[in-house]
Amino acid sequence: MNLQPPATSASVTVKSVSKRFSSFPALNDVSLEIAPGEFMALLGPSGSGKTTLLRVIAGLEVPDAGQVLFGKRDVTRVPVAQRGVGFVFQHYALFGHMTVAENIAFGLTVMKRSDRPSRPRIAERVAELLALVQLDGYEKRFPSQLSGGQRQRIALARALARKPSILLLDEPFGALDAKVRRELRTALRKIHEEVGLTSVFVTHDHEEAFGLAERVTVLGSGVIEEVGTPEQLRASTNGFVRRFLE
Amino acid sequence: MLMARNSRSVLPGFGLSFGITLFWLSAIVLVPLSAVFAKSVTGGWDEFVAAALSDRALAAYRLSFGAALLAAAINCVFGLIVAWVLVRYDFPGKRLFGAAVDLPFALPTAVAGIALTALYADTGLLGAPLAAWGLPVAYQPAGVVMALTFIGLPFVVRTLEPVLAEVSQEAEEAAMTLGATRLQTMARVIFPTLVPALATGFALAFARGAGEYGSVIFIAGNMPFRSEIAPLLIVTQLEEYDFAGAASIAVVMLLVSLAMLLVLNLLQHWQRRRLG
Amino acid sequence: MARPRHLSEPRPLQLLLILVALAYMGLMLFLPLGAVLVQALQDGWTAWLDAVREPDALAAIRLTLLVAGISVPLNMIFGVAAAWAISKYDFRGKTLLVTLIELPFSVSPVVSGLVFVLLFGAQGWFGEWLAARNIEIIFAVPGLVLATVFVTFPFVARQLIPLMTLQGREEEEAALSLGASGWQTFWRVTLPNIRFGLLYGVLLCNARAMGEFGAVSVVSGHIRGETNTMPLHVEVLYNEYNFVAAFAVASLLAGLALVTLVLKSFLEWRHGDELAAARH
Numbered sequence: 001m002n003l004q005p006p007a008t009s010a011s012v013t014v015k016s017v018s019k020r021f022s023s024f025p026a027l028n029d030v031s032l033e034i035a036p037g038e039f040m041a042l043l044g045p046s047g048s049g050k051t052t053l054l055r056v057i058a059g060l061e062v063p064d065a066g067q068v069l070f071g072k073r074d075v076t077r078v079p080v081a082q083r084g085v086g087f088v089f090q091h092y093a094l095f096g097h098m099t100v101a102e103n104i105a106f107g108l109t110v111m112k113r114s115d116r117p118s119r120p121r122i123a124e125r126v127a128e129l130l131a132l133v134q135l136d137g138y139e140k141r142f143p144s145q146l147s148g149g150q151r152q153r154i155a156l157a158r159a160l161a162r163k164p165s166i167l168l169l170d171e172p173f174g175a176l177d178a179k180v181r182r183e184l185r186t187a188l189r190k191i192h193e194e195v196g197l198t199s200v201f202v203t204h205d206h207e208e209a210f211g212l213a214e215r216v217t218v219l220g221s222g223v224i225e226e227v228g229t230p231e232q233l234r235a236s237t238n239g240f241v242r243r244f245l246e
Numbered sequence: 247m248l249m250a251r252n253s254r255s256v257l258p259g260f261g262l263s264f265g266i267t268l269f270w271l272s273a274i275v276l277v278p279l280s281a282v283f284a285k286s287v288t289g290g291w292d293e294f295v296a297a298a299l300s301d302r303a304l305a306a307y308r309l310s311f312g313a314a315l316l317a318a319a320i321n322c323v324f325g326l327i328v329a330w331v332l333v334r335y336d337f338p339g340k341r342l343f344g345a346a347v348d349l350p351f352a353l354p355t356a357v358a359g360i361a362l363t364a365l366y367a368d369t370g371l372l373g374a375p376l377a378a379w380g381l382p383v384a385y386q387p388a389g390v391v392m393a394l395t396f397i398g399l400p401f402v403v404r405t406l407e408p409v410l411a412e413v414s415q416e417a418e419e420a421a422m423t424l425g426a427t428r429l430q431t432m433a434r435v436i437f438p439t440l441v442p443a444l445a446t447g448f449a450l451a452f453a454r455g456a457g458e459y460g461s462v463i464f465i466a467g468n469m470p471f472r473s474e475i476a477p478l479l480i481v482t483q484l485e486e487y488d489f490a491g492a493a494s495i496a497v498v499m500l501l502v503s504l505a506m507l508l509v510l511n512l513l514q515h516w517q518r519r520r521l522g
Numbered sequence: 523m524a525r526p527r528h529l530s531e532p533r534p535l536q537l538l539l540i541l542v543a544l545a546y547m548g549l550m551l552f553l554p555l556g557a558v559l560v561q562a563l564q565d566g567w568t569a570w571l572d573a574v575r576e577p578d579a580l581a582a583i584r585l586t587l588l589v590a591g592i593s594v595p596l597n598m599i600f601g602v603a604a605a606w607a608i609s610k611y612d613f614r615g616k617t618l619l620v621t622l623i624e625l626p627f628s629v630s631p632v633v634s635g636l637v638f639v640l641l642f643g644a645q646g647w648f649g650e651w652l653a654a655r656n657i658e659i660i661f662a663v664p665g666l667v668l669a670t671v672f673v674t675f676p677f678v679a680r681q682l683i684p685l686m687t688l689q690g691r692e693e694e695e696a697a698l699s700l701g702a703s704g705w706q707t708f709w710r711v712t713l714p715n716i717r718f719g720l721l722y723g724v725l726l727c728n729a730r731a732m733g734e735f736g737a738v739s740v741v742s743g744h745i746r747g748e749t750n751t752m753p754l755h756v757e758v759l760y761n762e763y764n765f766v767a768a769f770a771v772a773s774l775l776a777g778l779a780l781v782t783l784v785l786k787s788f789l790e791w792r793h794g795d796e797l798a799a800a801r802h
Contacts, residue, residue, distance in 0.1 A: 080419075087420065093414065093416035095421075110424065144519070257691055258704035267608075270600045271622060274668070279629070324542070330539060343547055345786070353554075353776060354734070354752075357756065357775045399551070453628045476630075481632055489643075500629065500633060507624075507628050
């Protein structure tokens with residue numbers, strides 16, 4: 001299998017980012033460092049701003065103030081399409097009218113003609129990615145013919161197609177039942193290790209965060225309460241963190 | 247055909263409501279429609295063919311169906327723009343324009359017919375300049391297309407609007423995170439999900455246009471072989487007491503309607519599968 | 523609903539699309555409507571008033587109200603019964619039944635009139651039988667009513683069927699379990715749940731009933747002051763080159779259309795949830 005890690009598995013730096021939605025502040029002066037190749041969880045209750053932070057990193061939301069850097073590159077004003085992130089949506093957002101293969105290839109087929117891989121090369125890449133998510137041979141299926149867990153894997157394969165340097169996942173296991181969750185967790189861990197890119201995922205489930213991530217960022221109502229390894233957080237003295245982990 | 251009632255419901259009233267439904271449907275729709283089929287063959291098969299497929303009738307079908315196709319196609323283009331703008335953008339007067347889309351449903355066809363004629367006649371507000379450029383509309387086949395375009399607009403817009411509103415924001419965002427430009431997102435992610443609805447709107451507008459009468463006869467000119475629509479030919483034959491001839495043409499129109507109904511059911515099936 | 527900036531087109535393209543849409547609607551919708559009003563009033567208010575108050579015009583207005591007054595309630599009763607049968611019970615052939623109910627929408631108005639001429643006209647199936655008993659249907663009010671009922675047949679039913687299917691039968695079952703009779707359940711539980719959907723259907727049904735042209739034109743015989751409804755009266759005046767009077771009567775019908783649109787928008791605005799079921 002030919003799955004070299006991306007050219008740069010970049011670090012992510014969030015500097016004093018604030019974001020308001022009409023009246024309520026979703027993020028209030030948030031700063032965060034994520035190392036290259038790190039597996040980071042954004043953990044918090046609903047309304048804590050964790051999804052907003054993920055969307056700011058992706059470029060799906062423009063912050064009112066502050067900066068986002070990938071490596072040394074300031075991407076705050078770079079449109080989402082040019083940021084080179086892979087994003088896995090909460091409800092997968094697969095394109096219903098396209099086959100699995102067309103879904104996965106989408107990111108490659110919208111490249112400028114001069115950069116676009118050849119058709120056989122794209123087909124090869126699709127097959128590689130399907131093997132990576134253990135769904136070999138599913139090319140011709142349509143999303144409506146897949147189970148929730150399978151859709152999630154296809155969404156993941158699609159996000160990886162252009163070899164992003166950063167992978168962002170919004171509540172990746174939210175809509176799945178417990179057994180499928182466990183399987184996918186193992187698969188995601190394995191993929192993260194194989195591909196070696198910087199990964200950030202959002203969750204409200206601390207078991208999931210601690211079970212999967214190397215470090216966890218705990219958010220509460222728009223501010224970062226604490227950042228640390230699972231062990232550090234279990235021993236936290238921060239009142240909010242202790243209450244949330246109960 | 248319909249029955250085999252295994253109504254597991256405990257609610258009373260099935261017999262009464264089903265009885266009313268079946269009686270009324272038969273009395274008003276099914277029996278009268280079958281009368282047309284029966285009448286059309288009273289003179290035998292050959293006479294039916296002679297009346298239904300006479301040169302004059304063929305010219306009338308060509309105009310009715312051709313103009314309806316063209317008008318539906320025009321509405322697919324502009325109806326898509328109208329629906330897009332009404333669903334996605336904010337602008338002053340949006341609510342008024344949104345409500346006005348239904349005007350062709352609400353305005354009696356005869357009123358629409360004389361209004362369009364007044365506008366597009368050689369002396370009319372729009373007809374005068376168009377005629378001066380050598381593009382006369384009224385009393386020409388172009389007038390038929392114009393009237394059917396008016397009639398068909400709401401079918402396309404109203405079919406597209408709910409589908410356009412339901413295109414998931416996530417799918418659009420997904421396309422952008424995968425590097426698609428706005429135009430690529432529109433063409434490859436949004437538009438394909440609209441195709442079944444667009445086809446449905448097209449079929450509805452076509453079906454309505456092919457049988458349309460009131461809005462067309464004032465503006466059409468009604469010259470046999472040139473600007474005479476099929477429904478008008480039925481009326482003409484009736485006035486000449488050629489009932490079998492009128493019924494024969496009506497049968498052709500009905501068969502096309504039934505075919506369109508079938509197509510529409512298939513389209514709905516397609517749309518449900520695609521969204522599901 | 524405004525959309526987030528990154529999910530929208532560049533501003534200039536938006537403006538262009540809005541302009542194209544508004545120009546198209548202006549050309550196709552507002553201009554014809556304006557033409558009716560301008561033509562109706564081109565000789566002033568007194569000419570308009572004279573045309574509307576002339577005896578044949580008044581007779582046409584009365585006839586239109588009469589025909590709609592009979593047809594709409596008939597289709598209302600049918601629509602409720604059909605929706606009740608289709609939404610509250612399971613039986614085979616339901617899809618076919620719904621398709622047949624919507625069939626009149628795809629039939630040319632002229633054919634809708636023709637079918638009744640073939641049944642009840644002098645040469646029709648029942649022509650002799652009716653003539654022997656001196657019963658007039660074609661070229662008389664019953665024919666106008668039949669043609670109108672045919673073309674407005676699906677309006678109420680197609681509004682109620684999806685709505686009542688969505689509502690299910692739990693509430694009715696609850697009422698029955700509390701000791702209500704079938705009719706009590708219908709009047710006190712079902713009807714209040716569907717009243718705005720019903721009103722909406724009746725509104726559209728009425729607009730079509732009063733404005734129908736092709737179908738009634740075939741069965742009317744165009745007897746002035748007797749079998750001319752308002753749309754037919756417009757045609758007669760127009761063909762006599764009496765344009766001001768034709769547009770004056772037409773402006774009344776245009777007014778009816780505008781009132782219908784306003785009421786319809788109001789219902790959609792206030793009770794959109796209840797009506798939304800039917801638009802899928």
